[in-house]
Amino acid sequence: MNGPAHLRTVPIEPAAEEVSLYEIRKKIYPRAVHGVFARWRWALVFATQAVYFGLPWLYWNGRQAVLFDIAARRFYIFGWVFWPQDVIYLTVLLIVAAFSLFLFTALAGRLWCGYACPQTVYTELFLWIERKIEGDRLARIRLDAAPLSLEKFAIKALKHTAWCTVALWTGYTFVGYFTPIRDLGVRAITWQLGAWESFWIVFYGFATYGNAGWMREQVCKYMCPYARFQSVMFDRDTLVITYDRNRGEPRGSRSKSANARAQGLGDCVDCNICVQVCPTGIDIREGLQYECIGCAACIDGCDQVMDKMGYPRGLIRYTTENALAQGLDARGIRRRVFRPRTLVYGVILLALIAAAAGSLASKNPLKVDILRDRGALAREAAPGLIENVYRVQLMNTDEKPRQFSIAATGLPGIVIAGVEQPVAVDAASTKLVTLRLQVPIEAQAAREALQPGSHAIEFVVEAVGDNKVVRHEKSSFLIPR
Amino acid sequence: MSDFSSDFWGIYVAVLTIASIAACAVLLYAMGRMRIKQASTKPAKGQASATTGHVWDEDLTELNNPLPRWWMWLFYITIVFGLVYLVLYPGLGRLPGLLGWTSASAYASERAEGDARMRPVYEKYLAMDVKAVAADPQAHAMGERLFLNNCAQCHGSDAGGSKGFPNLRDRDWLYGGEPEAIKASITNGRNGIMPAMGPALGDEGVRNVANYVRSLSGLPHDGLRAQLGKPLFMQNCAACHGADGKGNQQLGAPNLTDEIWLYGGSEPTIEETVTKGRGEAGAVTRMPAHKDLLEPGQIQLLTAYVWSLSNLKQGAQ
Numbered sequence: 001m002n003g004p005a006h007l008r009t010v011p012i013e014p015a016a017e018e019v020s021l022y023e024i025r026k027k028i029y030p031r032a033v034h035g036v037f038a039r040w041r042w043a044l045v046f047a048t049q050a051v052y053f054g055l056p057w058l059y060w061n062g063r064q065a066v067l068f069d070i071a072a073r074r075f076y077i078f079g080w081v082f083w084p085q086d087v088i089y090l091t092v093l094l095i096v097a098a099f100s101l102f103l104f105t106a107l108a109g110r111l112w113c114g115y116a117c118p119q120t121v122y123t124e125l126f127l128w129i130e131r132k133i134e135g136d137r138l139a140r141i142r143l144d145a146a147p148l149s150l151e152k153f154a155i156k157a158l159k160h161t162a163w164c165t166v167a168l169w170t171g172y173t174f175v176g177y178f179t180p181i182r183d184l185g186v187r188a189i190t191w192q193l194g195a196w197e198s199f200w201i202v203f204y205g206f207a208t209y210g211n212a213g214w215m216r217e218q219v220c221k222y223m224c225p226y227a228r229f230q231s232v233m234f235d236r237d238t239l240v241i242t243y244d245r246n247r248g249e250p251r252g253s254r255s256k257s258a259n260a261r262a263q264g265l266g267d268c269v270d271c272n273i274c275v276q277v278c279p280t281g282i283d284i285r286e287g288l289q290y291e292c293i294g295c296a297a298c299i300d301g302c303d304q305v306m307d308k309m310g311y312p313r314g315l316i317r318y319t320t321e322n323a324l325a326q327g328l329d330a331r332g333i334r335r336r337v338f339r340p341r342t343l344v345y346g347v348i349l350l351a352l353i354a355a356a357a358g359s360l361a362s363k364n365p366l367k368v369d370i371l372r373d374r375g376a377l378a379r380e381a382a383p384g385l386i387e388n389v390y391r392v393q394l395m396n397t398d399e400k401p402r403q404f405s406i407a408a409t410g411l412p413g414i415v416i417a418g419v420e421q422p423v424a425v426d427a428a429s430t431k432l433v434t435l436r437l438q439v440p441i442e443a444q445a446a447r448e449a450l451q452p453g454s455h456a457i458e459f460v461v462e463a464v465g466d467n468k469v470v471r472h473e474k475s476s477f478l479i480p481r
Numbered sequence: 482m483s484d485f486s487s488d489f490w491g492i493y494v495a496v497l498t499i500a501s502i503a504a505c506a507v508l509l510y511a512m513g514r515m516r517i518k519q520a521s522t523k524p525a526k527g528q529a530s531a532t533t534g535h536v537w538d539e540d541l542t543e544l545n546n547p548l549p550r551w552w553m554w555l556f557y558i559t560i561v562f563g564l565v566y567l568v569l570y571p572g573l574g575r576l577p578g579l580l581g582w583t584s585a586s587a588y589a590s591e592r593a594e595g596d597a598r599m600r601p602v603y604e605k606y607l608a609m610d611v612k613a614v615a616a617d618p619q620a621h622a623m624g625e626r627l628f629l630n631n632c633a634q635c636h637g638s639d640a641g642g643s644k645g646f647p648n649l650r651d652r653d654w655l656y657g658g659e660p661e662a663i664k665a666s667i668t669n670g671r672n673g674i675m676p677a678m679g680p681a682l683g684d685e686g687v688r689n690v691a692n693y694v695r696s697l698s699g700l701p702h703d704g705l706r707a708q709l710g711k712p713l714f715m716q717n718c719a720a721c722h723g724a725d726g727k728g729n730q731q732l733g734a735p736n737l738t739d740e741i742w743l744y745g746g747s748e749p750t751i752e753e754t755v756t757k758g759r760g761e762a763g764a765v766t767r768m769p770a771h772k773d774l775l776e777p778g779q780i781q782l783l784t785a786y787v788w789s790l791s792n793l794k795q796g797a798q
Contacts, residue, residue: 018516018518020550022512023549024550025549222549375643376637379642389638418639432629
């Protein structure tokens with residue numbers, strides 16, 4: 001292959017070179033950056049991690065406030081106890097998350113990626129540790145280039161130990177959402193963890209260590225599906241991090257005192273700070289690229305240089321395609337925030353949140369399932385007294401024990417037999433009650449109303465002393481020929 | 482694999498599998514070694530990626546978006562994983578794999594695990610008297626669950642029975658209500674047959690006997706017909722149901738003097754029973770034996786549950 005390829009070299013392509021089909025990764029050494037957006041990013045790191053690491057330690061009514069007990073199929077979130085039957089709330093939560101992503105992406109691009117995504121957040125944390133131990137960009141490049149020495153080994157070992165500690169703590173916290181975290185801690189210290197607990201702590205820890213320590217931007221570039229499809233939510237009025245080509249070009253270095261205009265130069269001093277701070281290693285001056293996670297590090301970096309040069313800030317800034325093309329000011333951009341796309345996303349999002357909030361606020365702690373016996377459809381309990389048998393599953397999802405009364409309506413003279421009322425159900429548990437409904441068919445009036453066949457009836461299950469907790473369940477009553 | 486009659490297909494599958502994996506490996510290796518001419522490492526203006534330099538139809542260019550090299554190693558890992566899997570587990574034609582795993586043995590071992598977990602529980606209850614088991618709340622809950630899964634289809638979720646299936650809560654027993662009799666019913670099943678008496682009695686005789694039978698439990702009846710029916714009953718029915726009509730638990734012949742009817746106590750129903758009999762000509766009157774379906778411990782729990790239904794308050798509710 002190599003031989004003939006040489007012969008076919010075309011002279012009009014002087015830059016042509018032989019490359020592999022696979023790209024060898026170039027390690028990125030992001031430079032530390034300070035500024036408005038860096039502060040925002042750190043604020044979100046603290047906020048998300050305070051929630052993630054803190055939540056499982058909170059207590060509520062004598063139990064862990066947030067606990068997903070998979071073995072018992074109970075999901076505790078503060079005052080709520082969700083049962084598998086409540087999976088609709090999970091669906092709604094996922095749809096709300098999706099529409100939030102749509103809305104925020106349409107407004108200001110990859111906000112999620114740049115500020116809140118765990119991949120970004122943990123990379124930020126791991127980078128911070130790396131910087132504290134190995135130093136900033138140049139020191140790290142030099143350290144990696146240096147031959148292995150005792151000192152280099154010590155520094156690297158220290159870094160990986162610190163990373164592993166954070167990663168394992170992350171894994172421990174993760175498992176703490178599924179099994180009470182305090183017991184877990186006691187068992188971890190006394191070396192009594194179960195096999196699955198150990199596996200998930202190590203697995204989740206390893207994923208954190210690998211993704212935030214080693215994979216970093218590779219996750220965003222090659223593995224993340226959101227990165228690829230978020231661009232379809234962009235339009236010409238979406239805020240994106242943009243280099244102002246008109247103002248910056250032609251770029252070039254100059255002394256601070258020089259008159260750039262006289263030299264025919266734009267505002268870009270070509271210092272490459274924007275490239276050095278970029279965690280995905282791109283040059284924002286080449287325009288919007290799919291690798292850009294929208295973290296705004298280049299904005300902070302560029303603004304510092306502009307300040308030093310005495311130029312106005314914002315050579316790299318959040319702006320929209322339309323604003324650049326039409327020279328819109330901030331007010332003009334703001335006016336275009338309200339456009340059909342964002343309004344539709346916003347309205348759907350608000351409607352979903354309102355519906356979910358309303359539904360949660362009026363959540364009925366009682367669930368009832370009714371199964372009519374189908375093996376034996378009906379029987380004559382006594383001459384002229386027809387009996388059907390039902391299994392009634394009472395589910396008290398509340399965290400306090402309750403008593404329930406069961407009644408049936410829908411047929412003349414219908415009564416419940418075979419169950420001692422009221423039925424007591426323990427807190428957050430279920431009770432299966434077998435009961436019989438009886439309908440007399442001897443009376444003349446009843447015989448006319450009650451043709452053989454199926455009749456619609458309704459069970460009314462009500463909590464004793466709380467008539468707001470009530471369920472009406474439809475069922476049927478069979479009268480034999 | 483029993484669908485295939487010869488070894489050929491096993492070998493065929495194995496060869497195909499190995500050949501496919503080998504082809505993947507060769508392709509990966511070749512692609513990893515391959516070098517292509519790239520027009521430039523930097524994308525041209527207005528172009529998202531560098532091109533391979535291939536141009537067709539004047540302006541169609543082929544972009545070069547290379548995969549990261551570590552991704553290629555993931556492909557190699559899948560090949561290694563596949564080979565290890567094929568060595569350990571069945572998958573290569575008919576080779577069983579080193580671990581000897583089969584879904585049937587996995588089921589059997591899980592089953593054995595479950596049985597081992599339940600064995601001490603069952604042994605505890607088997608060692609106890611049935612009446613003591615019946616008073617144990619945990620045993621009652623287990624018995625109820627077993628009853629709902631195994632018995633409720635015919636006897637009803639409330640054990641109240643239905644036409645042809647006895648009520649188990651009414652203290653009236655066809656074969657006896659002592660724990661031993663209940664256990665025997667569950668273990669070995671029962672098959673109660675009443676022969677058709679229509680040919681022997683004739684229509685009039687059947688009607689007379691039916692009226693006599695209704696008179697035994699004090700139901701409205703024709704006194705004359707009952708008197709005419711009494712000798713017929715003594716001749717034809719008393720052998721099983723007894724001269725006093727109180728039945729015979731050895732045979733499972735029902736007591737006719739109470740107001741409990743297995744098939745119904747109306748005059749036409751009784752006439753039908755007498756004329757055609759019950760349980761002949763394929764009609765279901767058989768209680769199936771459960772000794773092969775349930776563990777002895779489960780039968781013990783069921784016996785206690787059924788006994789409790791008509792003897793203990795917690796069951797009677």
